[in-house]
Amino acid sequence: MIDPKVLEDEFHAAQEAVARQGDVVRSLKAQAKEGHVERSAVDEAIEMLKQVKIDMERKQKAYEDATGKTAGANKEAFRAAMTNALERRLFYIPSFKIYGSVAGFYDYGPPGCAMKQNVTQTWRNHFVLEENMLEVECPAVTPEIVLKASGHVDRFTDFMVKDVKTGDCYRADHLLEGTLEAALEDTKAPLSKEAAYEARDLLARVGELGAAELGAALTKYGVKAPDTKNDISDPFPFNLMFKTSIGPRGDMVGYLRPETAQGIFVNFKDLLYYNGSKLPFAAAQIGSSYRNEISPRAGLLRVREFTQAEIEHFVNPADKSHPKFKSVADVAPLLYSRALQMGDEKKPKRIPLGEAVSQGIIANETLAYFIGRTYLFGEKIGLNTERIRFRQHLQHEMAHYAEDCWDFEVECSYGWVECAGLADRSAYDLTAHAGMSKVELNAYERFPEPREEDVLTILPNKKELGKLFKKDAQTIAEALEAMSECDALEMQGKLAAGQAAPLKTGGRTFEMQPGFVEIKKERKKLSGRNFTPGVIEPSFGIGRILYCLFEHAFYTREGDDQRTVFRFTPVTAPVKCTVFPLLQRAELNEKAEAMSAALTRERLSNTVDTTGTTVGKRYARTDEIGVPFAITIDYQTLEDSTATLRERDSTAQVRVPLADLPGLVRRLTDMELSWADVAAQYPAQAPASED
Amino acid sequence: MIDPKVLEDEFHAAQEAVARQGDVVRSLKAQAKEGHVERSAVDEAIEMLKQVKIDMERKQKAYEDATGKTAGANKEAFRAAMTNALERRLFYIPSFKIYGSVAGFYDYGPPGCAMKQNVTQTWRNHFVLEENMLEVECPAVTPEIVLKASGHVDRFTDFMVKDVKTGDCYRADHLLEGTLEAALEDTKAPLSKEAAYEARDLLARVGELGAAELGAALTKYGVKAPDTKNDISDPFPFNLMFKTSIGPRGDMVGYLRPETAQGIFVNFKDLLYYNGSKLPFAAAQIGSSYRNEISPRAGLLRVREFTQAEIEHFVNPADKSHPKFKSVADVAPLLYSRALQMGDEKKPKRIPLGEAVSQGIIANETLAYFIGRTYLFGEKIGLNTERIRFRQHLQHEMAHYAEDCWDFEVECSYGWVECAGLADRSAYDLTAHAGMSKVELNAYERFPEPREEDVLTILPNKKELGKLFKKDAQTIAEALEAMSECDALEMQGKLAAGQAAPLKTGGRTFEMQPGFVEIKKERKKLSGRNFTPGVIEPSFGIGRILYCLFEHAFYTREGDDQRTVFRFTPVTAPVKCTVFPLLQRAELNEKAEAMSAALTRERLSNTVDTTGTTVGKRYARTDEIGVPFAITIDYQTLEDSTATLRERDSTAQVRVPLADLPGLVRRLTDMELSWADVAAQYPAQAPASED
Incomplete structure (x- = not known):
């Protein structure tokens, strides 16, 4: 029996051959025209295309038969057709x-x-x-x-291995994953129960392994460079x-x-001031x-240059409530909490966000508010809300400083893809930049009522220090004032007992005697306090969201695999409307151009297609890029100044006065009107055949 | 007498001190609150501010007295106040x-x-x-x-000199410019007439000097490193x-x-196909x-990272007419043509673009069309059209391949600043990328009528070549086919005369004999031709345009230097409208919040200012960032559901029903309505004092 991996590779190669030959045909057609x-x-090229298609179908069947992997292959075929x-x-x-x-x-x-x-x-x-x-x-x-402070210079790394002969580079975790998956799926030489358990466990932890563990695992499973089968280096x-x-x-x-986040953190001080010093x-x-x-x-899912949209919401760590939380309390996205991931069913559950906060599933209102807003955003742009979930990070996935993290995951043919991360990062980032830059990155909170608190005060006796230490006096005074509460109280204990106490600063040690410094705790009335704000960070990858949007929107017309459609919502669709003169006549073209200009004045991106092929072919061409609306100018237009308006997914048509059309398409695009509203208002037009 | 340069530096240092102390005062005020x-x-800080201001004025006067440079100083002061x-x-x-x-x-x-x-x-x-x-x-x-093909790897350079002791780097042309300007302005040791003429000539050509000329000039004028007065290296x-x-x-x-242009060129082939193979x-x-x-x-004028907006308009080089040219033929921007620059007056002139093309001032309709569109764009975003001009490159300023170039220049306190360049670059870019990538970057033109043309054909006798040259036969056949028309005809002459002819290829020479190749010119009927498109490139620097927009919009209220205003047009203004509850009362705040939400629904960026300081101060604060409209909610609002709407520049106010306001501000912002329209429609409200 042939290795399923070989069959899979052959199938994919055949898929690519079909795509390539398709391109050849299209290009030749354009040139022939x-x-x-x-x-x-x-x-000749079309004949060739038929042959490579037959070949591909044969190879697909062989692969599916050998592996029973119809679902996977369907996904691959879906993805190949879409891309x-x-x-x-x-x-x-x-x-x-x-x-x-x-x-x-x-x-x-x-x-x-345009869609982006x-x-x-x-x-x-x-x-x-x-x-x-x-x-x-x-x-x-x-x-x-800046990136030293944020930790990226020291820790923004992946483990790499090299082919010892060619120097080619691979991600160590990817190689190990591939090997483990292949071993687990190998039907010819199945793993023992124990070996399978171990492999599965390792697979689940691949992302968390250190260099040594990763190296040991690569050795144990005999991983080689995939292209050459040469040995690989240590990770x-x-x-x-x-x-x-x-x-x-x-x-x-x-x-x-x-x-993009670091640009916000380094500007925190100015932004706080801009906001009237309010949190x-x-x-x-x-x-x-x-x-x-x-x-x-x-x-598009893993690229080297990509667009991020990041939010840093700065809060008082003592109060993470959100004034608008009520507006999302009843929104119930699929939540895949830590408990649900560790439980038996391993399935996410729709939970209203209000409940999720009150039950402590989500750490605080602000984080939950952004989860709700993210869900509504996904809905607004047209993601399938059944294929959106929020997955909580397991404890060991989070950085030590993080208080709670949820990934906004969208399902596509690659599985569940992280399209945004929502994290309560506590005061980590501002603390790091304050430490590196020596600039205070604090906010001030005025207490509603003044509070009495014990406050430590350290008063160096500058006169005495000056006399004894001369030019070092200033350094010593500053070091004393900078002591931690703990060190200060220890020193006070010694001085109060009449003993000397050492003060270390700048690599030197000075002997402090009683009378050099006064250290005391005083009860004080405080009207407020300085603190480092916490930050809640929703961070979006725009390219990944776009890609998932493509997958959720792609379909083929019933009964015709070749007629592909994207069901983009009007607000995201790249072009809002096309205008077709039914036939290539000057008087129709003129009306079409005038309509296009009117749409442009409404800021609606539109194109005029005057190619004069059948209107069905022209509709198909606009379906292919997901244009939601099409206006056709025909001879009746010349008589009664009406035209037909077609909706992409239903392919239904209505007849509308020219003067109404730009405003109507505008409101449809802004989603102030639905197609049902339009169909109720204007007479239906029996569509001509779309073929 | 003191060196004017010293006085100027002192004045600038004092200006900065004022700006810094201003920041201190503002920050302390916020903290005190x-x-x-x-x-x-x-x-104390305010007192200090007064003192540094007095000091600055004194230094300004000393500098102006010494140089008679009031205008320059005014520009500097204007710029300092604005920045x-x-x-x-x-x-x-x-x-x-x-x-x-x-x-x-x-x-x-x-x-x-937001403005960007x-x-x-x-x-x-x-x-x-x-x-x-x-x-x-x-x-x-x-x-x-990619950048090797475009020429950037080899030629995208500036001349640099180094301080021989510290290694500090300077632009050679900037140092020379500074030295020449100082020499020409030196009133104590004025240059002789000849020396001044020479310096002025050199100054005009600084940007075009080669390394040797630049080095010679730096030596001749004894230019040193500005910070240390050390010697400098050769450029x-x-x-x-x-x-x-x-x-x-x-x-x-x-x-x-x-x-950004190169990304377009490398995609030319796909874009042409996307456009239905049409030019x-x-x-x-x-x-x-x-x-x-x-x-x-x-x-913002010379930065290391900046936003460009570039257009590559691909044309048939034989036809650079533009279908929409008529729409700009009567637009008459200030044109500073080559002739006007070389003439006596050295002043740009308003010339209708139709005339500029017909008189051959601008090379072609397409280039002129974009000049017109650029002018209209400048007008739309609110640049002062009296301070916009288009300056034609002098012959020696243009690259050898360019057919015509015009800079879109905007006047600001730095002088005339290039904010966009509009160039007819011929087929240079596509030819360069086709050469490097070996991918044809051509378009096809179908002739309206088939044309009869003499076409050269070269037919190597492959059988004969194969027999004689064995494995070199293929190379020879290809070299024959690749001959230029000129070389081919020369060879044909020799062969026809029964002589041998040498063929050089790949460093070797082969002897061609009669019968090895047939070369002839035939009259053929051609239905079209392949050609490399020309490109007309308008290229905009967004940051520079923004900066000039700031300068053109900045002013201070009559009689009060401290009340600064930006007269941004509504379409560019960063915030469209502010909402003020007149007093800090819950019922007014509530109405204000509702109005803000209604404005947001209209996609109008807006802020609510509930600080409760005087309304005049709040207006001043919005003037400072150029908010064009402000709505004030007062007690009358609670009675009759109307509010006042204030326009920034006139400070005029009208009283408008709440329900009308969002739509009204929307139309004002889209510039569908003018303030005069609004003032005619709604009753004026006598403004309360704005102080």
């Missing part, structure tokens, strides 16, 4: 294609670029505008000290930041930011981030 | 401030970020949407080969691209793109570009 090539060349549609219509394509491309970089073509802006603008309206956030825009090039950490040098001297190290407030940034992935894969 | 610091500390207002309200601030900043990087704070988006979105509507351009988004990280070229490495192996060089079409890209400037200066 211009009189460039003979019709016979097109026919083919996306690349053909330039939603996105590998960058630098004429130079052979570089892994992990994609270009957005016209419809992809629509999603980003919806995000901005939904979060920044509706929540009155402070939006900032900071550079991507970042000096080293070692590889920093994922792109490094550069700022300025002409060559002595200032810079990195491309690995996230809570949120700042947001949308922009490019960069990660020099070792082996980018999975298309 | 929260009960943080004593009122006496604030008073103070901009930084204080976080329009933009130096990046990484808590770490001491890095030259050439700026962060946009909330109002700056408004300007960018207006650009997108004006160009991409209205012209149906194909917008793309490509990565900033770019592999070396040498420094590449301005940020360099990085792609992938984990460390062997793939990448750069941060120095312009002309335009593609556009908005995104970050990066230039590692040697010594960034002049704030």
Whole structure:
């Protein structure tokens, strides 16, 4: 029997051959239309396409028969059909294609670029505008000290192994995963029960293994370089930041930011001032981030340059309530809490957010509020809400400082994909930057009522110190004032007992005697306090969201695999409306152009298709890029100044006065009107055949 | 007498001291309000501010008296006042401030970020949407080969000199400029007439000097390192691209793109196909570009990371007419043509674009069309059209391949600043990428009528060549087919005369004999031709446009230097409307919040100011960031459900029903209504004093 992996590879190769030949056919067709090539060349290419399709289907069947993996193969076929549609219509394509491309970089073509802006603008309206956030825009090039403070210089790494002969690089965890999955699925040489248990356990923990454990596992399972079967090196950490040098001297190290968040943290002080020194407030940034992935894969899901939209919501750690929490308390997304993940069913559950907070499932109102807003955002842009869930990080997945973390996961053909992370990061980030920059990053809280508290005061006797220590006196006084409460009380104990006490500072030790410093705890009336704010961070990956949106929107017309459609919501659709003159006549074209201009005045992106092929083919072409509405100008238009308006998914049509159309499409696009409203208001038009 | 340069430096230092002390006062005031610091500390700081202001005025006067430079000083003072207002309200601030900043990087704070988006979105509507351009988004990280093809790896350089002792780096041309300007302005030791003529000539050509000329000039004028007065090195070229490495192996060089244009060129083939293989079409890209400037200066005008908006309009070089040219033929911007620059008056002139094309001042309709559209864009976003001009490049300023170039220049306190360049770049870029990538980047033109043309055909006698040259036969046949028309005809002459002819290829020479190849010119009927499209490139710097917009919009209220205002047009203003409850009462606050929510539903960015200071102070605060409209909720609102609406520049107020307000502000913001329309429709409200 043939290795299923071989069959799978053959099937995928055949899929690619189909996609390639499809491109050839399309290109030849276009050239033939211009009189460039003979019709016979097109026919020949079509014949070839049929053959590679038959070959692909045969290989698909062989693969499915051998593995019983119909579902997986269906997913692969679905994805292949969709990415083919996306690349053909330039939603996105590998960058630098004429130079052979570089892994992990994609270009957005016209419809992809428009959709990305629509999603980003919806995000901005939904979060920044509706929540009155402070939006900032900071550079991507970042000096080293900022990322030293944030921990990225030291810890933003993946484990890498090298092919010892070729020097090719691989992600150690990916190689181990692949090997473990293959071993678990190997039907010819199945693992023993114990071995399978061990492999499964390791698979679940791959992301958390240290260098030594990872190295041991790679050795144990005899992992080799996948392309050459050569030995691999021990795993070692590889920093994922792109490094550069700022300025002409060559002595200032810079990195491309690995996230947009740091730009907000370093501006915290100014932003707090801008906000009238009041907490809570949120700042947001949308922009490019960069990660020099070792082996980018999975298309838009793991790329080296991507758009992030991040929010940092600064709060008083003692009060994480949210004034607008009520507005989402009844929203009930699928929550996959720690308990549900550890339980027997291992299934997420719809829980109203109000309940989730009161039961302590989600740590606080503010975090839950953002989970609710994120869910509503997903719904607004057209994600299938049955395929959205929020998964809580298990205790060991979280950084030590994090109080609670939830991933916004969306299901697609790759499984559940993390499209946003929502984390309560406590005061970690501001504390780190305050420490490195020596700039206080605090807020001030005025107590509702003044409070009495025991306050430690340290009063160096500067006169005495000056006399004895001369030029060191200032240093000593500062060191005394900077003592921790604990050290100060210890010193006070000794001095009070008439003993000397050592003071260490700057590598030197000074002998403190009674009378050099007064240390006491006093009861004081305090009207407020300084504190480092906590931060709750929702962080979105726009490219991943876009990709999932494509998958949730893609389908083929019943009974015709070739007629692909994207059911984008009007607000995200790349083009809102197309205008067709039914036939290639000057008087119809003129009306179509006038309609297009009227739509443009309503800020509705639109195109006029005057190619004069059948209207059915033209509808199909707009379905392919998910245009929700089409207006057709026909001879009746010349008589009664009406035109037909077609809705993409139902393919239903109504007849509408020209003057009404721009406003109507505007309101449909803003989702102030539904198609049902329109169908109720205007007479239906029996559609001509769409073929 | 003191050196004027010293006086100028002293004056600037004093200006900065005033700005700094102003910040201290504001910060203390805010803290005092929260009960943080004593009122006496604030008073002390204000007293200090008064003193540094007096000192500054004294130094300004000394400087102006010594140089007679009142105008310049006014410009400086204007700029200092404006940038103070901009930084204080976080329009933009130096990046990484808590770490001491890095030259050439700026962060946009909330109002700056909002304005940048408004300007960018207006650009997108004006160009991409209205012209149906194909917008793309490509990565900033770019592999070396792309920028090798474009010429940036070899030629994107500035001349740099180093301080021989400290290693500090300077731009050679800037140092020379500074020295020449100082020499020309030196009133104590004025230059002789000849020397002044020479210095002025050199000054005009600084940007075009080669390394040798530049070095000679630096030596002749005895230029030293400005900070240390040490000797400087000879000038040498420094590449301005940020360099990085792609992938984990460390062997793939990448750069941060120095312009967004290349992403469009490498996608030309796909974009042409997307456009149905039809020319002309335009593609556009908005995104970050990066230039590692040697010594960034002049704030937002010369930075290391900036936003570009670029258009590549692809045309048939034989037809650069534009279908929509008529729509701008009567637009008459200030044109500063080559002739006007070389003439006696040296002044630009308003010339209708139709005339400019017909007189051959602008090379073609398409270039002129974009000049017109750029002018209208400048007008739309609120630039002062008296301070906009288009300056044609002199012949020696243009690259050898360029057919015509015009800079869109805007006047500000730094002089005339290039905010966009509009260039007819011929087929240079596509030819360069086709050559490097070996991918044909052509378009096909079908002739209206088939044409008869003499076509050269070269038919190697492959059988004969195979027999004689064995494995070299293929190489020889290809070399024969690749001969230029000229070489082929020369060879044909020899062969026809029965002579042998040499063929050079790959460093070897082969003897061609009669019968080896048939070369002939045939009359053929051609239905079309392949050609490399030309490109017309309008390229905008968004940050520079923003900066000029700030300058054109900034003013102070009559009689009060402290009340600064930005007269932003509603479409670019960062916040469209503020809502004030007249007094701090729950019932007024509630109405204000409801109004704010209604404005948000209209997608109007707005803020509620409930601080309860005088309404005049609150108006002043919104004037400072250029909010065009303010709604005040007062006791009358509770009675008759009306509120006042105030316009920023006139400070006029009308009384409007609450229900009308959101729609009214929406239409004012979209500039569908003018304030005059509103004033005619609603009763005026006598404003309360704004103090």
